Amino acid sequence: MEARRDPASEAGAAPKLRAEDLHKSFDGRVVLDGLSFSVADGESLVIVGPSGTGKSVLLKHMIGLLKPDSGKVFVEGQDVWAISERQRNELRKEFGMSFQEGALFDSMNVYDNVAFPLRRSGRPTREIRDRVRECLDIVHLPNVEQKRPSELSGGMRRRVGFARAIAHEPDILLFDEPNTGLDPIMTDVIDEVILNMREKLDATIVTITHHMPSARKIGDRIALLYGGKIIFQAPPDEFLESKDPAVRQFVDGSAEGPLTPEGQVVGKTRPSEEP
Amino acid sequence: MKFFEAIGRTVIRILEEFGHVFQMMGRVAGWTFRPPYDVPEFFRQMVRVGVDSVPVVFLTTLFTGMVMALQTVNGFARFHAESLVGSVVALSLTRELSPVLCALMVTGRVGSSMAAELGSMRVTEQIDALTALGTEPVQYLMVPRIAASIVMMPLLVIMGDAVGIWGGYLVAVKLLGVNPVRYIENSFQFLHVGDDVVSGMIKAAVFGLIFSLIACVRGYYTTGGAEGVGRSTTRAVVSGSLSVLFADFFLTKLLF
Secondary structure: OHHHEOHHHHHOOOOOEEEEEEEEEEOOEEEEEEEEEEEOOOOEEEEEOOOOOOHHHHHHHHOOOOOOOEEEEEEOOEEOOOOOHHHHHHHHOOEEEEOOOOOOOOOOOHHHHHHHHHHHOOOOHHHHHHHHHHHHHHOOOOOOOOOOHHHOOHHHHHHHHHHHHHOOOOOEEEEEOOOOOOOHHHHHHHHHHHHHHHHHHOOEEEEEOOOHHHHHHHOOEEEEEEOOEEEEEEOHHHHHHOOOHHHHHHHHOOOOOOEOOOOOEOOOOOOOOOO | OHHHHHHHHHHHHHHHHHHHHHHHHHHHHHHHOOOOOOHHHHHHHHHHHOHHHHHHHHHHHHHHHHHHHHHHHHHHHHHOOHHHHHHHHHHHHHHHHHHHHHHHHHHHHHHHHHHHHHHHHHHOOHHHHHHHOOOOHHHHHHHHHHHHHHHHHHHHHHHHHHHHHHHHHHHHHHHOOOOHHHHHHHHHHOOOHHHHHHHHHHHHHHHHHHHHHHHHHHHHOOOOHHHHHHHHHHHHHHHHHHHHHHHHHHHHHHHO
16 A cells, blocks of 8 residues: 555645656657656646647646556556556546547537536536536537537537536646637636636646746746656746746747757756756 | 568567457456446447347348258259258258358448447547546446447347248248248258257357457557548458457357
8 A cells, every 4th residue: 555655745745746757658759758747736737848749648647548658647645557447547537637629529419528527426417407507608608518529610629628627626627738729818718717717626737738828827837848858847927037048949939949849958958846 | 581570570460459359358347347337328339239230130141041042942952852941041040140141240330330439539539538537438438339249149140040041931932932831840840949049149149249349449449540440440340250250160169
């Protein structure tokens, strides 16, 4: 039993999520290369980084959808890969995750999609109906309950996916680019919902985004993922004003700098620090 | 050297596939008896595997019975044994043709759609989404499909037996003028329900397990977008059909 506990949690303040020295390769291509980080209870972490640096892969590790080649993932102090399949499934019920393309079940209509996590937790029909309506109202999508995912636009599908992720009011929320491809108004609506969830549920939130204004608004801390590691992390204001060349290049959106599309860090950047 | 490498790779791939299938069989068995039981989904799959396959199985076994009668009347007439046609048709249908042909047709019809469905769920991250919501995909997607296949295949075969025998009767009696009373009498004279019909149904249940398990595994491990879904579907039908034929030989050796 002892081996399953996160050694860091014995120190006192247990981080809600913690990754320790994660390594992951796909067909010889290294995606995560000794990545470590932690998210405190109730904290909102935003992960940014160029496309294809493994941000989604990292998120899938946090919820146990992918198994690291080496390294450990702890959720509430429990080693995700030291417990049984069944316990892992139970642990996942504390999560809400929205996927990049929505990942809606296309054999079901919108209502059934959002109701899915509620039904699986055995809530009464009336409560489910009210909660589904409430969630669809939150993402400004009334009157689509009976539509199939294939009848919705990409942005609408993503918003339904978001509604499904928050429906069962989970403790930990993982959002994979929740506002990519949305108009500026909807982007702000989603940001507001994320802030709301935090306030109301005291949820721990990890969000991936490319949208720096969103990152500033919803994050307690912003981390830059690059070359399989977190190369810089700081609170939003400090992050945006940082002189670190990699951060500057990313924030200013410049092709010139230490970050290259091949994923190699050129020149010096500050090493990542644990908060 | 390239040649040996290619052989080695193929062997490894086949062994890997076997590994996946047997590992998944264990997981499916484990998840079948754990709550929650999704009974409505089980019934939906029974309709898909069984009821929707009735026309295909009907036509397949009808024509098989008819051809069997045509061929045997022709052949047996050479040594004046037309009276035995009914027996030959009934025995070959119940013991062999009905289970195997049903399984091959259902593999093509249902196995392919299972692999395509699970495959596209995999590549659009729907299986990840299920897992992320704390639902075990093996239990939610595979158990109802495989259980429905195991239950419905024997029922399809029973229907196929009856239709095939009827088809044989039609050809022998109406077309070739064999005495109807003799034909019916002879059909059931040597047919033992316990041996012939039941062993055909056991075979059918095993075939149901084999094709649905292979289809689900192929779909579940799909990679590579739309092209990958196509590849999985083809492989589900090819390896499903071949496995049915292999298993048929060993089951026949075992059961008779």
